[in-house]
Amino acid sequence: MKTQKALWGLALGAALLTTSALAGPEVVEGPGYNPACFAPWDEETKYLQWEGREGPYRIAVVNGFVGNTWRIQMIQTAKAFAEDPTISDSIAELKVVSTGTDAPAQLGAIEDFINQGYDAIVTIAVSPDGFDRVIRLADRNDVVLVPFDNVLDTDQVMQVNEDQYLMGRTYAEHVLGELAAVGKTSGKVLEVRGLAGNSVDRDRSQGINDVLDESGGDWDRVSVVGNWDDGTAQKVVADAIAVHGEFDAILAQGGTTGVVQAMLDSGHPMVPISGESENGYRNYLAEYADEGLKGISIGQSPGLVAIAMKAAISALEGNVMPQLISVPLPMATYDELEDGVNYWSDLPDNFFTVNEFPPCDVNISGPAIMAQDESDTN
Amino acid sequence: MIAKPLRHNRGFAAALILFLVLFVVYHILHPRGFSTAVFIQNANETVAIAFVAMAQTIPVLVGGLDLSVGSVMTLTACLASYLVVGTPAQMIFGMFLTLLAGTTFGVMNGLIVVFGRIQPIIATLATGAIAMGLALLLRPTPGGDIDADLNWALTNSVFDFAETFGLADDGNAAWLQPFANIPVPLIILLVVAFGVWAPFKRTVTGRTLYAIGSAESAAKLSGLPVRRAKIAAFGLAGFFASCGGLYLAIQTSSGNADITQAGAYTLNSIAAVVLGGTSLLGGIGGAIGSLVGTGILRVISFYFRILSVDPLIQPLIEGLVLLAAVSLGALRTLRIKNKLEHFR
Numbered sequence: 001m002k003t004q005k006a007l008w009g010l011a012l013g014a015a016l017l018t019t020s021a022l023a024g025p026e027v028v029e030g031p032g033y034n035p036a037c038f039a040p041w042d043e044e045t046k047y048l049q050w051e052g053r054e055g056p057y058r059i060a061v062v063n064g065f066v067g068n069t070w071r072i073q074m075i076q077t078a079k080a081f082a083e084d085p086t087i088s089d090s091i092a093e094l095k096v097v098s099t100g101t102d103a104p105a106q107l108g109a110i111e112d113f114i115n116q117g118y119d120a121i122v123t124i125a126v127s128p129d130g131f132d133r134v135i136r137l138a139d140r141n142d143v144v145l146v147p148f149d150n151v152l153d154t155d156q157v158m159q160v161n162e163d164q165y166l167m168g169r170t171y172a173e174h175v176l177g178e179l180a181a182v183g184k185t186s187g188k189v190l191e192v193r194g195l196a197g198n199s200v201d202r203d204r205s206q207g208i209n210d211v212l213d214e215s216g217g218d219w220d221r222v223s224v225v226g227n228w229d230d231g232t233a234q235k236v237v238a239d240a241i242a243v244h245g246e247f248d249a250i251l252a253q254g255g256t257t258g259v260v261q262a263m264l265d266s267g268h269p270m271v272p273i274s275g276e277s278e279n280g281y282r283n284y285l286a287e288y289a290d291e292g293l294k295g296i297s298i299g300q301s302p303g304l305v306a307i308a309m310k311a312a313i314s315a316l317e318g319n320v321m322p323q324l325i326s327v328p329l330p331m332a333t334y335d336e337l338e339d340g341v342n343y344w345s346d347l348p349d350n351f352f353t354v355n356e357f358p359p360c361d362v363n364i365s366g367p368a369i370m371a372q373d374e375s376d377t378n
Numbered sequence: 379m380i381a382k383p384l385r386h387n388r389g390f391a392a393a394l395i396l397f398l399v400l401f402v403v404y405h406i407l408h409p410r411g412f413s414t415a416v417f418i419q420n421a422n423e424t425v426a427i428a429f430v431a432m433a434q435t436i437p438v439l440v441g442g443l444d445l446s447v448g449s450v451m452t453l454t455a456c457l458a459s460y461l462v463v464g465t466p467a468q469m470i471f472g473m474f475l476t477l478l479a480g481t482t483f484g485v486m487n488g489l490i491v492v493f494g495r496i497q498p499i500i501a502t503l504a505t506g507a508i509a510m511g512l513a514l515l516l517r518p519t520p521g522g523d524i525d526a527d528l529n530w531a532l533t534n535s536v537f538d539f540a541e542t543f544g545l546a547d548d549g550n551a552a553w554l555q556p557f558a559n560i561p562v563p564l565i566i567l568l569v570v571a572f573g574v575w576a577p578f579k580r581t582v583t584g585r586t587l588y589a590i591g592s593a594e595s596a597a598k599l600s601g602l603p604v605r606r607a608k609i610a611a612f613g614l615a616g617f618f619a620s621c622g623g624l625y626l627a628i629q630t631s632s633g634n635a636d637i638t639q640a641g642a643y644t645l646n647s648i649a650a651v652v653l654g655g656t657s658l659l660g661g662i663g664g665a666i667g668s669l670v671g672t673g674i675l676r677v678i679s680f681y682f683r684i685l686s687v688d689p690l691i692q693p694l695i696e697g698l699v700l701l702a703a704v705s706l707g708a709l710r711t712l713r714i715k716n717k718l719e720h721f722r
Contacts, residue, residue, distance in 0.1 A: 060683075063689070075690065095683065095686070097682050097689060102642055102643075103629075103636070103639065104422065104427070104629060107423070108422060111422070112680065112683045115416050116410065127520045127630065127632070130632045133629070
């Protein structure tokens with residue numbers, strides 16, 4: 001009797017072991033599917049492959065914090081994208097929940113969607129750690145979990161983000177290029193940083209300063225903290241201009257509408273500038289480029305959610321996917337701006353303009369997202 | 379044990395009925411309702427906030443609010459992410475230290491309130507900020523590496539617990555089967571609630587809490603140990619908050635000094651206390667009611683995962699349901715003839 005029980009236990013254990021060994025993604029050799037859109041982060045990035053299955057799929061978006069424009073626009077983008085003809089046939093159901101900044105609630109929501117048998121769960125993690133349990137559950141149940149924007153400190157799941165360091169480098173390269181075009185290879189620059197202690201701020205600033213170092217020019221750098229917020233950035237830039245006088249260029253990484261507003265208010269000459277993708281900033285670029293505001297605009301797009309959903313679907317179809325996907329930086333320079341295409345003079349200043357990723361076939365226009373917005377609040 | 383509070387506290391009775399209705403309907407609608415996996419998920423999501431709500435209940439019973447409970451939970455979670463490591467014996471010692479730290483912090487709150495003669499709401503606003511500062515010192519960025527087996531065992535069913543640690547024939551022993559599907563987090567919650575709160579309530583100190591909440595000067599004049607009871611109230615709040623912190627750390631295998639989360643937990647704990655039938659004026663209610671209140675709070679948000687509700691109006695609906703739930707407890711006001719009956 002006892003032996004029988006032990007054997008039964010062994011058999012059950014073996015069954016559990018085999019299922020957990022089979023479930024989850026397999027680490028495979030690259031290259032991955034559609035590398036123009038799903039670019040691997042670097043050469044070390046490994047590739048994952050799930051067993052393909054028939055669509056259409058059930059997808060859940062588990063957002064954490066809600067309450068700023070970016071997050072609301074992200075949610076609207078997810079809904080608009082699910083109805084997009086290029087993808088709507090692959091999605092049987094899309095559910096979006098926001099749990100607030102509450103780790104157990106976010107973990108619980110993910111676990112609930114795993115229990116409900118959803119095929120993929122897209123999430124912005126409230127913490128870079130602490131997802132071990134849901135990752136284990138997702139693998140056991142063959143659910144594709146895709147953190148994006150705020151990603152996890154793990155290589156066990158497929159994740160989607162933009163390369164913040166590269167963004168910082170591109171900001172500085174553009175600005176130095178514009179300065180070189182007018183013959184300046186040294187001078188005084190103002191850096192407007194983001195939220196202190198945040199890895200995104202750290203990486204963007206690192207990129208900016210590395211390019212300044214490598215240029216060999218003698219750059220007098222003044223650094224202020226604008227928290228990616230228009231109001232804060234406007235105040236600190238006004239203070240910096242009052243104290244330091246004129247700058248040859250401004251390297252901002254957010255709150256850029258406020259930065260330009262401060263320049264206008266203080267009568268600071270229009271100089272080369274870098275910044276995020278706020279609609280207000282792009283409006284200023286279009287208006288004042290002739291006076292010297294030769295800027296570049298690159299942003300962390302709320303449209304990342306669409307890429308994450310697309311990556312999840314691609315993984316469910318059985319395609320080979322990079323573990324860490326680097327989304328091409330959505331950028332526009334002052335000479336590429338066109339009203340109604342990549343900025344909108346009739347939309348609010350705090351609207352995030354970049355939502356289109358041509359290599360990924362993600363083309364949700366600003367007005368489409370805003371239209372979604374209105375129909376929902378009524 | 380249940381019948382008596384039901385008769386004495388209609389708020390609690392209403393809360394229990396509301397919770398059961400919401401919970402059963404949720405499971406009927408859920409594609410895998412009434413299954414172990416869903417019960418485990420429900421329990422996991424509820425433990426930390428339930429402990430914090432129980433912590434909040436006790437200062438509320440004496441007529442105060444403890445604004446530090448969320449921060450103490452966060453601080454002890456950060457502490458646990460350093461202490462609960464190593465051999466099993468070391469981990470258990472680390473858990474003990476974590477709970478001791480939280481209790482000490484609570485006792486300190488009590489001492490400040492009693493001897494500093496400061497209103498609890500102000501005193502704990504300050505000490506809460508101190509706790510948050512300490513948490514940020516411990517974990518400026520999220521981190522820690524609590525044992526994966528411990529995490530798995532304590533966030534699953536009794537069977538998984540036994541299997542992980544090789545107990546009871548890896549969870550297959552016949553005697554274990556009646557309990558095998560019960561979620562471990564639920565057991566932890568009930569053991570602490572009924573093992574600590576229920577006996578405490580019957581002591582002289584415990585009864586004094588209610589007396590203070592009803593009429594503090596009368597309690598004092600009757601020779602009840604008012605100071606001791608107040609210090610015990612905040613100490614016990616610290617203990618329950620650290621239970622929440624310890625579980626949160628194990629659940630997430632890490633510590634994270636998240637200020638927003640600490641604030642949200644403090645506010646939600648007050649909501650859970652009120653939902654559970656405890657009066658914010660003190661003297662009526664109890665920690666078991668807050669467990670039920672937490673259940674209501676969480677179940678409402680569970681619905682958004684199975685029903686199609688527009689994500690941007692979810693907070694609005696949650697607020698409306700909460701308001702309705704709290705109002706249910708106040709309905710009896712409409713029926714009584716004499717307002718003095720409130721105080722019976």
